[in-house]
Amino acid sequence: MKLRLGLRPKALALLETLAALGGYKARFTRPPSREGYEIILPSAMYAPWSSDRAFLEVYRKTEGKTLVDVYRCYELWQLVAQSAKVPGALLEVGVWRGGTTAIIAASAKANGIQDPLYACDTFAGVVKAGEKDSAYRGGEHADASESDVRRFLEGDLHLKNVRLLRGIFPEESGQTIADPYFRFCHIDVDVYNSARDILAWVWPRLSRGGMVVYDDYGFISTDGITALVNEQRRDRDRIVLHNLNGHAVVVKIAS
Numbered sequence: 001m002k003l004r005l006g007l008r009p010k011a012l013a014l015l016e017t018l019a020a021l022g023g024y025k026a027r028f029t030r031p032p033s034r035e036g037y038e039i040i041l042p043s044a045m046y047a048p049w050s051s052d053r054a055f056l057e058v059y060r061k062t063e064g065k066t067l068v069d070v071y072r073c074y075e076l077w078q079l080v081a082q083s084a085k086v087p088g089a090l091l092e093v094g095v096w097r098g099g100t101t102a103i104i105a106a107s108a109k110a111n112g113i114q115d116p117l118y119a120c121d122t123f124a125g126v127v128k129a130g131e132k133d134s135a136y137r138g139g140e141h142a143d144a145s146e147s148d149v150r151r152f153l154e155g156d157l158h159l160k161n162v163r164l165l166r167g168i169f170p171e172e173s174g175q176t177i178a179d180p181y182f183r184f185c186h187i188d189v190d191v192y193n194s195a196r197d198i199l200a201w202v203w204p205r206l207s208r209g210g211m212v213v214y215d216d217y218g219f220i221s222t223d224g225i226t227a228l229v230n231e232q233r234r235d236r237d238r239i240v241l242h243n244l245n246g247h248a249v250v251v252k253i254a255s
């Protein structure tokens with residue numbers, strides 16, 4: 001059901017409170033005014049993230065360290081588990097404070113994956129914003145520190161399978177990676193040019209059956225990522241999946 005309520009924020013907040021009092025969890029937001037966009041409320045109710053203890057143990061520790069919601073975090077958790085069937089290392093570009101890095105690394109460890117996760121960030125914010133990105137200008141999300149992320153992953157979570165790489169990927173840190181193959185890549189960099197360059201680096205190294213998971217697919221503020229993913233639908237060597245949670249998943253089917 002699509003709700004189009006022309007209400008002020010305070011009235012929407014009141015509705016949310018009333019729904020909560022009635023035992024319902026509701027979130028009312030103003031409908032976006034851009035063609036091709038609407039608020040999506042799937043009516044399926046299967047929610048395995050709420051009872052998966054191993055996932056929740058890690059996820060709860062990512063509070064304040066991720067901008068990614070539980071739906072996408074759980075999809076990362078499950079897709080990394082699936083990637084155990086494919087050979088190669090793992091790559092994430094867009095670490096920020098290490099939340100999704102922790103989810104990916106913990107899932108790899110839980111599933112017996114021996115290959116490392118290369119986790120790359122400038123630790124100076126978003127780079128390469130361009131004309132395909134309507135909201136980003138560059139420098140966003142600079143409020144993260146490499147040493148804090150290292151302490152979080154190694155000290156708090158005891159994860160030893162992460163190699164943190166600082167600098168613009170791939171230009172400044174790609175050459176330090178010797179692994180020839182990859183099974184999994186998470187791209188969470190917000191803008192078109194940056195994601196395009198990462199894709200160009202990782203795709204020839206991706207094993208058949210390996211996947212690239214794009215965060216930011218479908219959000220109004222990250223329309224450059226939506227454009228980049230949509231361009232790949234015609235490519236014969238991959239299957240493009242649009243997940244309504246804000247992920248796109250691209251699976252390599254031919255080398």
Ligand SMILES: C[S@@+](CC[C@H](N)C(=O)[O-])C[C@H]1O[C@@H](n2cnc3c(N)ncnc32)[C@H](O)[C@@H]1O
Pocket residue numbers: 065066067068093094095096097098099100101120121122123124125126127140141142144167168169170188189190194
């Ligand atoms: C939205 S944040 C990542 C959020 C994180 N995955 C989480 O769990 O919330 C985007 C990050 O991408 C980084 N970034 C963007 N383009 C990059 C590039 N080409 N190389 C390295 N880091 C990049 C920024 O510095 C920023 O920390």
